[in-house]
Amino acid sequence: MVREDGKRNFALRTDDGTEPSVFSGNTPRQAALKAARRLDDVGESESEADRNRIELREKGTDKIHIYEAWAWEETAPDDKPDWMPGDITKANVSKQGIDHRET
Numbered sequence: 001m002v003r004e005d006g007k008r009n010f011a012l013r014t015d016d017g018t019e020p021s022v023f024s025g026n027t028p029r030q031a032a033l034k035a036a037r038r039l040d041d042v043g044e045s046e047s048e049a050d051r052n053r054i055e056l057r058e059k060g061t062d063k064i065h066i067y068e069a070w071a072w073e074e075t076a077p078d079d080k081p082d083w084m085p086g087d088i089t090k091a092n093v094s095k096q097g098i099d100h101r102e103t
Contacts, residue, residue, distance in 0.1 A: 010035075010056035013064065019057065028065040029093060031056055036069035036091035043072040046092065053096070062101045067093040 002008055003024075010031040011019035021038075025031035035054055043049030049070035056065045071091040076084050 009059040010065065011059060013055040013057055022059070023056070028056060028058065029067075029095065032065065032067045032069060032093040032095075033091050036067075036071050036093050037089045039069060039071045039091070042089055043070065046070070046072045046090070048072070054093075055099075057101065064099040064101055066096040066099060068096055069093045 007024045007026055008028075008031075009022050009024050010028060012021040012023065012035050013019055021035070023031040023034045025034065032054060035056065036052075039052055041050045041052070049072040051068050051070050054067050054069045056067070057063070058065065069091065070093075071089055073087045074090055076086055076088045
Protein backbone atom coordinates (compact mmCIF):
# COMPACT_ATOMS: atom_id res chain seq x y z
CA MET A 1 0.00 0.00 0.00
CA VAL A 2 1.52 3.33 -1.09
CA ARG A 3 1.61 6.25 1.35
CA GLU A 4 0.94 9.84 0.33
CA ASP A 5 4.68 10.50 0.00
CA GLY A 6 5.06 7.56 -2.44
CA LYS A 7 6.82 5.25 0.01
CA ARG A 8 5.75 1.71 0.71
CA ASN A 9 6.16 -0.32 3.90
CA PHE A 10 7.91 -3.69 3.96
CA ALA A 11 7.90 -6.04 6.96
CA LEU A 12 11.05 -8.09 7.58
CA ARG A 13 10.07 -11.75 7.97
CA THR A 14 12.05 -14.13 10.17
CA ASP A 15 12.39 -17.90 9.72
CA ASP A 16 9.50 -18.56 12.11
CA GLY A 17 7.17 -16.20 10.19
CA THR A 18 7.18 -13.30 12.65
CA GLU A 19 7.66 -9.74 11.44
CA PRO A 20 9.69 -7.83 14.05
CA SER A 21 10.64 -4.80 11.91
CA VAL A 22 9.15 -2.59 9.21
CA PHE A 23 11.25 -0.68 6.68
CA SER A 24 9.95 1.91 4.25
CA GLY A 25 11.17 2.90 0.84
CA ASN A 26 10.09 3.92 -2.64
CA THR A 27 11.26 0.52 -3.91
CA PRO A 28 11.66 -2.90 -2.29
CA ARG A 29 15.44 -2.67 -2.85
CA GLN A 30 15.66 0.54 -0.85
CA ALA A 31 13.92 -1.14 2.09
CA ALA A 32 16.11 -4.24 1.68
CA LEU A 33 19.28 -2.13 1.92
CA LYS A 34 18.03 -0.61 5.17
CA ALA A 35 17.28 -4.07 6.55
CA ALA A 36 20.68 -5.42 5.41
CA ARG A 37 22.54 -2.74 7.37
CA ARG A 38 21.02 -4.20 10.53
CA LEU A 39 22.23 -7.76 9.98
CA ASP A 40 23.89 -9.42 12.97
CA ASP A 41 26.88 -10.89 11.12
CA VAL A 42 28.73 -7.93 9.63
CA GLY A 43 31.94 -8.69 7.74
CA GLU A 44 35.32 -6.96 7.82
CA SER A 45 35.02 -6.13 4.11
CA GLU A 46 32.49 -6.64 1.33
CA SER A 47 34.29 -9.70 -0.01
CA GLU A 48 34.42 -11.33 3.46
CA ALA A 49 30.81 -10.58 4.42
CA ASP A 50 28.46 -13.54 4.89
CA ARG A 51 25.48 -13.71 2.55
CA ASN A 52 22.07 -13.91 4.26
CA ARG A 53 18.59 -14.46 2.88
CA ILE A 54 16.08 -11.79 3.84
CA GLU A 55 12.39 -11.71 3.06
CA LEU A 56 10.35 -8.51 3.00
CA ARG A 57 6.56 -8.68 2.86
CA GLU A 58 5.04 -5.68 1.15
CA LYS A 59 2.28 -4.39 3.41
CA GLY A 60 -1.16 -4.42 1.80
CA THR A 61 -0.20 -7.02 -0.82
CA ASP A 62 0.55 -10.74 -1.00
CA LYS A 63 4.11 -10.16 -2.30
CA ILE A 64 7.20 -11.36 -0.45
CA HIS A 65 10.42 -9.92 -1.92
CA ILE A 66 13.40 -12.25 -1.43
CA TYR A 67 16.97 -10.90 -1.33
CA GLU A 68 20.47 -12.13 -0.73
CA ALA A 69 21.96 -9.52 1.60
CA TRP A 70 25.39 -8.81 3.06
CA ALA A 71 26.87 -6.05 5.20
CA TRP A 72 30.36 -4.92 6.16
CA GLU A 73 32.03 -2.22 8.22
CA GLU A 74 34.15 0.57 6.78
CA THR A 75 35.94 3.53 8.28
CA ALA A 76 33.90 6.72 7.98
CA PRO A 77 35.24 9.31 5.53
CA ASP A 78 37.54 12.06 6.82
CA ASP A 79 34.96 14.77 6.11
CA LYS A 80 32.28 13.07 8.23
CA PRO A 81 30.09 15.17 10.53
CA ASP A 82 30.96 15.25 14.24
CA TRP A 83 28.00 13.10 15.24
CA MET A 84 28.96 10.20 12.92
CA PRO A 85 30.83 7.28 14.51
CA GLY A 86 34.29 6.23 13.27
CA ASP A 87 33.03 3.00 11.68
CA ILE A 88 29.95 2.80 9.46
CA THR A 89 28.01 -0.19 8.19
CA LYS A 90 27.53 -0.53 4.45
CA ALA A 91 25.32 -3.11 2.75
CA ASN A 92 24.38 -4.57 -0.60
CA VAL A 93 21.53 -6.80 -1.78
CA SER A 94 20.76 -9.00 -4.75
CA LYS A 95 17.14 -9.80 -5.61
CA GLN A 96 16.37 -13.51 -5.77
CA GLY A 97 12.69 -13.24 -6.66
CA ILE A 98 9.15 -12.65 -5.46
CA ASP A 99 6.85 -15.15 -3.75
CA HIS A 100 3.14 -14.69 -3.29
CA ARG A 101 1.81 -15.44 0.18
CA GLU A 102 -1.01 -17.92 0.50
CA THR A 103 -4.15 -16.26 1.85
